[in-house]
Amino acid sequence: MxxxxxxxxxxxxxxxxxxxxxxxxxxxxxxxxxxxxxxxxxxxxxxxxxxxxxxxxxxxxxxxxxxxxxxxxxxxxxxxxxxxxxxxxxxxxxxxxxxxxxxxxxxxxxxxxxxxxxxxxxxxxxxxxxxxxxxxxxxxxxxxxxxxxxxxxLRKPRPALTDRERDILAQLATGLGNREIARALFISEATVKTHLRRIYDKLGVDTRAGAVAVAKEQRLLP
The missing domain is CATH 3.40.50.2300 (Response regulator)
Incomplete structure (x- = not known):
């Protein structure tokens, strides 16, 4: 020095x-x-x-x-x-x-x-x-x-998730399965699966872990 x-x-x-x-x-x-x-x-x-x-x-x-x-x-x-x-x-x-x-x-x-x-x-x-x-x-x-x-x-536009999709994504981040998410949000398991498919498409991923990782990167979680 x-x-x-x-x-x-x-x-x-x-x-x-x-x-x-x-x-x-x-x-x-x-x-x-x-x-x-x-x-x-x-x-x-x-x-x-x-x-x-x-x-x-x-x-x-x-x-x-x-x-x-x-x-x-x-x-x-x-x-x-x-x-x-x-x-x-x-x-x-x-x-x-x-x-x-x-x-x-x-x-x-x-x-x-x-x-x-x-x-x-x-x-x-x-x-x-x-x-x-x-x-x-x-x-x-x-x-x-x-x-x-x-x-x-910063220049990348954030995916336009609906309020329900954000709710499901937040539950997903806690480690809950589809059945647990359905119970927590008072919706059917089939509805959860439908929303998950839309979330995957919007985030450009094909796994639950991938969705959570992208959500954290883009600050989509509460």
Whole structure:
């Protein structure tokens, strides 16, 4: 890490959270050469990241999404950004997701959880450094492919579901079967099946799991 010039801005304090030891070691070595960045800690689990963040008060937490056992990166991000600060800084850290996963569902979940940025691990080091500095200032930082997917989803018109179809989709998301949905909504099982076929057609899927996944991505669930 390059030391700040006298009177210059303080370095961005970074906490790295990734469950792979080798990946963390590589990131630490990379960030050590970055100007204006100081790694203050590393965590292998979401729970450890929460504890270290409360104690070390980093400016930015570099967060992987898949963390093995325990809470995942999305839930850790949510707790970091929405929980009451427990340090003397009086503020929550910014979270910059760094992952190999670029599905619409992963991107949406992370951003909704409060992530300031979303980068892919295939990015060049200079782009990672720039994203860290941007995140420290509260500015959005997205990989090119991620930004493209976000814009495409924003431009994509949402399927026009009827109120009844939304009711059935909401019941479907809770894991109920057709018979249970029929009982909950006081309709026949045959009617549920008819509505499901229409929901599948509108969402462009052919399974219950696919319908729920698309509904979550497009925020069609209550």
């Amino acid at each position: 390059t030391e700040p010039a006298a009177g210059g801005p303080a370095p961005v304090r970074i906490l790295v959270c990734d469950d792979h030891v080798v990946v963390r070691a590589g990131l630490l070595a990379l960030l050590d050469s970055a100007p204006g960045i100081e790694v203050v800690g590393e965590a292998g689990t979401g729970e450890e990241a929460l504890a270290l963040s409360a104690r070390l008060a980093p400016d930015v937490v570099l967060m992987d999404l898949q963390l093995g056992a325990g809470i995942d990166g999305v839930e850790t991000t949510r707790r970091l950004t929405t929980g009451a600060p427990t340090t003397g800084t009086g503020r929550a850290p910014h979270v910059l997701v760094l992952t190999t996963y670029d599905t619409d569902a992963d991107i949406t979940r992370a951003i909704e959880a409060g992530a300031t940025g979303y980068l892919l691990k295939a990015e060049h080091p200079e782009e990672l450094f720039a994203a860290i500095h941007a995140a420290a200032q509260g500015r959005t930082a997205l990989s090119g492919p991620v930004a493209g997917r976000v814009m495409a989803n």
